[in-house]
Amino acid sequence: MAKDVIIACDFSSAKDTFDFLDKFQDEKPFVKIGMELFYAEGPEIVRELKRMGHKIFLDLKIHDIPNTAKKTMSVLSGLDIDMTNVHAAGTVNMMKAALEGLTRPDGTRPLLIAVTQLTSTDEETMKKDLLIDKTMEVVVTHYAMNAERAGLDGVVCSPKEASYVHDLCGDSFLTVTPGVRFADGDTGDQKRVMTPAEAAKNGSDYIVVGRPITEAADPVAAYRRCVREFLNQGESNG
Numbered sequence: 001m002a003k004d005v006i007i008a009c010d011f012s013s014a015k016d017t018f019d020f021l022d023k024f025q026d027e028k029p030f031v032k033i034g035m036e037l038f039y040a041e042g043p044e045i046v047r048e049l050k051r052m053g054h055k056i057f058l059d060l061k062i063h064d065i066p067n068t069a070k071k072t073m074s075v076l077s078g079l080d081i082d083m084t085n086v087h088a089a090g091t092v093n094m095m096k097a098a099l100e101g102l103t104r105p106d107g108t109r110p111l112l113i114a115v116t117q118l119t120s121t122d123e124e125t126m127k128k129d130l131l132i133d134k135t136m137e138v139v140v141t142h143y144a145m146n147a148e149r150a151g152l153d154g155v156v157c158s159p160k161e162a163s164y165v166h167d168l169c170g171d172s173f174l175t176v177t178p179g180v181r182f183a184d185g186d187t188g189d190q191k192r193v194m195t196p197a198e199a200a201k202n203g204s205d206y207i208v209v210g211r212p213i214t215e216a217a218d219p220v221a222a223y224r225r226c227v228r229e230f231l232n233q234g235e236s237n238g
């Protein structure tokens, strides 16, 4: 299983994104393009980053009726992305439809993963705002099992949940985990956080890291620290 660090490029323009990525001379990080950048720049930003040699996780978190999800995914399958996602809350039928739409006529497709609960949500908020009266573990594992039933490749979850998702859905079912912070960093609006090393120990396959890298004084050094801590499982040397 390839483990990697994905940088969340949460910028509002292509220029800011290229200025940021230009700092990386010796490596081509796996990047995540989210709604902000995609809505600002459209599919051309994806094509350009691909031309530059980056792997791309297109994080659009599709959540709609099955027919719309399917048609949206078939448009996205025309872009040479490596990974994209839907909300598991959209139901098993919607996830199946999305997978169908994403599959190209030759049978190939990018990885498709499902968002379980956003890492900015905690149990109290889930109870109060969403009227979900279950533990986070029950909700996340239920959504993960739904995603597996629908044929998806994995889920987006907190690194805290990666181990029990693997216990239930197997080692090859991917866990893509945002909510990663350095031990000495700010948590910001994220509530269910772990360090890169803890995420690795807990079975995360890919960690998605935004602000700890993009807002660092030296983003390349922060990225390298992240890779080192994640791949070496905790040998943090600053």
Ligand code: C5P
Residues within 6 Å of the ligand: 008, 010, 034, 115, 116, 117, 118, 119, 120, 156, 157, 178, 179, 180, 188, 190, 208, 209, 210, 211, 212
């Ligand atoms: O800056 P930070 O490291 O918090 O960025 C995390 C990224 O992961 C953001 O782009 C956010 O949209 C995304 N994400 C998340 N929680 C999820 C799914 C995606 O934080 N459950």
